[in-house]
Structures are given as C-alpha cells and as structure tokens.
Amino acid sequence: MTDDLDLDALADVLSDFAAPEKKVGRGPREERIIAGFEEIQRFVEKHGHAPRHGESRDIFERLYATRLDRLRAQEDCRTLLESLDHQGLLAGGETPVPISDDDMDTDALLAELEGAIGSSDIAELRHVRTAEEKRAAEEIANREKCEDFETFKPLFEQVQRDLESGIRKSREFELKAEIRPGAWFIVGGQKAYVADMDEIFVNAQGRTDARLRVVFDNGTESNMLMRSLQRALHKDEAGRRISDPEAGPLFVREEASPFTGQLDDDDSASGTIYVLRSKSDHPVVAANRDVLHKIGVTGGDVQRRIANAKLDPTFLMAEAEIVATYTLYNINRTKLENLIHRIFDPARLDIEIKDRFGNPVIPREWFLVPRFVVDDAVERIKDGTITHYIYDPKAARLVRSDGEGRPG
Structure with a gap:
C-alpha cells in the first residue's frame, strides 16, 4: 500500500480479492495482495492473534479479518502467499468465526471511516466510532x-x-x-x-x-x-x-406551616404511618404476601380507611389487614408520605389490576419490603436521619445515600 492512503485506495485494495484474472508472473494485483497480507501479519505480531470479526472490534481489525477470510477462500491467493505465511494464517490458525453480513459488507466498514482521512497510515487513524x-x-x-x-x-x-x-x-x-x-x-x-x-x-x-x-x-x-x-x-x-426533589421540613411547629404560615388541612401536625397486608388471591400477591406491604400516612382512623378495601383498586380489590401503625406528631403528612414512597421506590410493586368497572389500574403504594425494614425507617424518621437513607432491594435494608437518592 502507498503511504498516502485514502478511502478510494482502501476500497480498491479490498476489491482486489474478487475472483482473480489469471496472469503470468507477479503483477500489480499480486503485489497488492502480498502488501495486504503483510499488514495482517504485522497486526498478528502486535496483538498476538489473528484479526477477528465482531461489531465490538476495532474497525481496522474487522477489515483485516474480512481480508484474511477472502485470502483463505481463494486458491490462487493461498498459492501466492504460502511461502510468506510463517504464522500459519492461511491454514486458519484460530477457529474460524462465522461471517455476518455486517462483517462482509465492505462498504459499511468503509463508511465508518468517513471523516477520518488525513493520516499517512491506516492504523494511525483515531476517533473512529464503533458500531455500538x-x-x-x-x-x-x-x-x-x-x-x-x-x-x-x-x-x-x-x-x-x-x-x-x-x-x-x-x-x-x-x-x-x-x-x-x-x-x-x-x-x-x-x-x-x-x-x-x-x-x-x-x-x-x-x-x-x-x-x-x-x-x-x-x-x-x-x-x-x-x-x-x-x-x-x-x-x-x-x-x-x-436530582429528586429535596424532602423539605418533615416535622413542623403546630402553629405554622413551612409554606403558608399556618397548618393546611392536608398537612396536619399529627398522623399515622400504616403498614397493610393484602388478602388478595392474585398470584403475584399470594407469592409475595409476607414481604408485600402497602405503606401510607393518614390523619384519620386506619381501620375506617380499609373498611371498603375490596371495592378499592388502591387496595388491590381485596380485604387488607393492618400489620403495624406508628403515630407521629408535629409532622407534615404529605411530605412524609412522599418521602417514604421515594425511599422505597426501588421495591415498588409493578402490577395492573381491574377496578369494579373493568378499567385497568396500577396501584402505586405497594412495596416488596420486609416489615423490619419499615420499623427501621420509622426509627430514622423519629431521629431525623431518614433523608440520608434509601432502600436497597438486593441487600433488603436501608443504606446510606448522598442526599440525592444514590447509594453511598
């Protein structure tokens, strides 16, 4: 190959491995075949293996692999190069790799070199994007x-x-x-x-x-x-x-809201964290009943809250039992519930059920979380450190975070 190689020259080199015209002696085509084979040999000396196919490979390695396959496939090329093949490449020194359409498509390979012209040596081109x-x-x-x-x-x-x-x-x-x-x-x-x-x-x-x-x-x-x-x-x-929104004040003074200067109806100064278990016979629920819990915050009576559970898609259209309740004072209920749901979001149940009218509903307050982890979360709510934690489903426990929801 010449030192000043461009894409046309590269395409010309590869096209030379089409069905050959029989010639007597060593003409330009034979010289180019030998030069191309020597490039493959230099690759092997540098990397310790024959060039391989695959989209994850360097573009030049893929070109060399395609070239080597075509040399192996043509008898006159093998005859020409046999005396030079001290690495055993023509005999297939490595297990042959099936060639996909992408690997054999020279035009596609050359297209990946677009914009890379300018180097005097094909192997010195830089910043060529992989197919991936x-x-x-x-x-x-x-x-x-x-x-x-x-x-x-x-x-x-x-x-x-x-x-x-x-x-x-x-x-x-x-x-x-x-x-x-x-x-x-x-x-x-x-x-x-x-x-x-x-x-x-x-x-x-x-x-x-x-x-x-x-x-x-x-x-x-x-x-x-x-x-x-x-x-x-x-x-x-x-x-x-x-980032996820910062929680803001969870615990508020009874005489003032952090936003309005007074307590809103939905942000009462007291509330109950409740943990429920469903009695649904849905296969997913039945298979995970011991760790599947609905976690929420309410300002009312929890028993009254679940009275009509079997008619409510929020409760999976089934009766529910109370597993635990925790009463807290001087809290912002809305913010606390949002925070709890965000902490346990990695374990949120992904399930779709039908309401009593046949409409699809995706409940959002059910989590695959063991009961003891909920106890741990409540303790951290009480001591004010909950905003530094997030739930890790693989470890089945709360882990420290950097304040923006990422495990630390």
Missing part, C-alpha cells in the same frame, strides 16, 4: 412525536419550577443505576424524562441493559436502550442528572 457508539447516537437522534405529551407537559413544568426554586438540582451524571423510571436528565440541551423501562436483559457483550421510553421537553420521545442514554450523558459535556 453509532447506534447510541442514532437512538438519541431518532425520535418520534410523543402523542400523549400533554400528559407529561405538567411534569416538565413542575421540574422547571423545582429547579428554579432549588427543590431540585442539576449535577453531573455518574452512574447507570441512576437511570430508572421517573428519573430526569438533561441531554443534548433538553430535559429528558424516563417514563418507562422494560425488563432488564443481558446483551451480547454480557452486560445488563433495558429498553426505555424517554420523553423530551420538545414533545418528542425515543425508545432507546439504557446504555445508549448512559453513553449519551457521558459524552455530552453539558449532560446532567436532575
């Missing part, structure tokens, strides 16, 4: 109109107000674990809301991933992978994680 990185960028760019954006618009407006008032903060994105349903981010200069997440799976590289529904503040949405959003946030210098 390209897909991540495409998932961010390829968005559709969000048909039900009016449902999400008030949420975006509230988040903006929270940012302006300081209830929420934006900070650099750090962990993939932060990507979950209900999480907010700033990517590409737009606020992004993770509205839904499918089941987690293991991808071809052995890494966990999941398909997301992400809604953006310009009224579009994207059905992207969790790792694609992760990469986009890391790559975007202005990418940010928008």
Whole structure:
C-alpha cells in the first residue's frame, strides 16, 4: 500500500480479492495482495492473534479479518502467499468465526471511516466510532412525536419550577443505576424524562441493559436502550442528572406551616404511618404476601380507611389487614408520605389490576419490603436521619445515600 492512503485506495485494495484474472508472473494485483497480507501479519505480531470479526472490534481489525477470510477462500491467493505465511494464517490458525453480513459488507466498514482521512497510515487513524457508539447516537437522534405529551407537559413544568426554586438540582451524571423510571436528565440541551423501562436483559457483550421510553421537553420521545442514554450523558459535556426533589421540613411547629404560615388541612401536625397486608388471591400477591406491604400516612382512623378495601383498586380489590401503625406528631403528612414512597421506590410493586368497572389500574403504594425494614425507617424518621437513607432491594435494608437518592 502507498503511504498516502485514502478511502478510494482502501476500497480498491479490498476489491482486489474478487475472483482473480489469471496472469503470468507477479503483477500489480499480486503485489497488492502480498502488501495486504503483510499488514495482517504485522497486526498478528502486535496483538498476538489473528484479526477477528465482531461489531465490538476495532474497525481496522474487522477489515483485516474480512481480508484474511477472502485470502483463505481463494486458491490462487493461498498459492501466492504460502511461502510468506510463517504464522500459519492461511491454514486458519484460530477457529474460524462465522461471517455476518455486517462483517462482509465492505462498504459499511468503509463508511465508518468517513471523516477520518488525513493520516499517512491506516492504523494511525483515531476517533473512529464503533458500531455500538453509532447506534447510541442514532437512538438519541431518532425520535418520534410523543402523542400523549400533554400528559407529561405538567411534569416538565413542575421540574422547571423545582429547579428554579432549588427543590431540585442539576449535577453531573455518574452512574447507570441512576437511570430508572421517573428519573430526569438533561441531554443534548433538553430535559429528558424516563417514563418507562422494560425488563432488564443481558446483551451480547454480557452486560445488563433495558429498553426505555424517554420523553423530551420538545414533545418528542425515543425508545432507546439504557446504555445508549448512559453513553449519551457521558459524552455530552453539558449532560446532567436532575436530582429528586429535596424532602423539605418533615416535622413542623403546630402553629405554622413551612409554606403558608399556618397548618393546611392536608398537612396536619399529627398522623399515622400504616403498614397493610393484602388478602388478595392474585398470584403475584399470594407469592409475595409476607414481604408485600402497602405503606401510607393518614390523619384519620386506619381501620375506617380499609373498611371498603375490596371495592378499592388502591387496595388491590381485596380485604387488607393492618400489620403495624406508628403515630407521629408535629409532622407534615404529605411530605412524609412522599418521602417514604421515594425511599422505597426501588421495591415498588409493578402490577395492573381491574377496578369494579373493568378499567385497568396500577396501584402505586405497594412495596416488596420486609416489615423490619419499615420499623427501621420509622426509627430514622423519629431521629431525623431518614433523608440520608434509601432502600436497597438486593441487600433488603436501608443504606446510606448522598442526599440525592444514590447509594453511598
């Protein structure tokens, strides 16, 4: 190959491995075949193995692998190179790897080099995106109109107000674990809301991933992978994680609300945390009955609260029994309940049931949390340290957080 290699020259080199024209002696084609084979040999000397296929591989390794396969497949090439093959490459020194359409598509491989011209040596090109990185960028760019954006618009407006008032903060994105349903981010200069997440799976590289529904503040949405959003946030210098709202005062003086100067009807100075167990025969409920609890806060009588449970989809359309109650004083009930639900959100039950009219309902106050963890949470509410904790489902206990809901 010449020192000043461009894409046309590279395409020309690869095209030379088509069905050969029989020639006598060593012509330009044979010289190029030998030069191309020597590049493969230098790769093997440097890396200790023959070039391999796969989208996770470097673009040049994939090109070399395609070239080597074609050399092996053509008898005249094997005859020409046999005396030079001191590494045993033509005989297939490694177990052959099935070649996918992507690997054999030279045009697709060359397209990935677009914009990389300028180096005097093909192996010195830098910043060539892998196919995985390209897909991540495409998932961010390829968005559709969000048909039900009016449902999400008030949420975006509230988040903006929270940012302006300081209830929420934006900070650099750090962990993939932060990507979950209900999480907010700033990517590409737009606020992004993770509205839904499918089941987690293991991808071809052995890494966990999941398909997301992400809604953006310009009224579009994207059905992207969790790792694609992760990469986009890391790559975007202005990418940010928008924190969950800070709890604010949980315990208030009876003569004043932290917002209005007086107690609101919904923010009484006393309340009861209740823990309920469902008697539903739903398979999911029955299988998890010992750890499945409804956790809430009320200012009234708990027994009266569950009197009509079997008619209420909030109670899974079944009778419920009281497992425990905790009475607290000088508290903001609304804020306390929101905080409790946010702490146990990682263990929230995802279930859909039908109400008595046949309409689908998704109850939001049921959590797969052992009773002793609820006791622990109440103790931390009493001593004022609850805002420093979050529930870890894998460990089945409360763990320290950094104040914004991330395990510390």
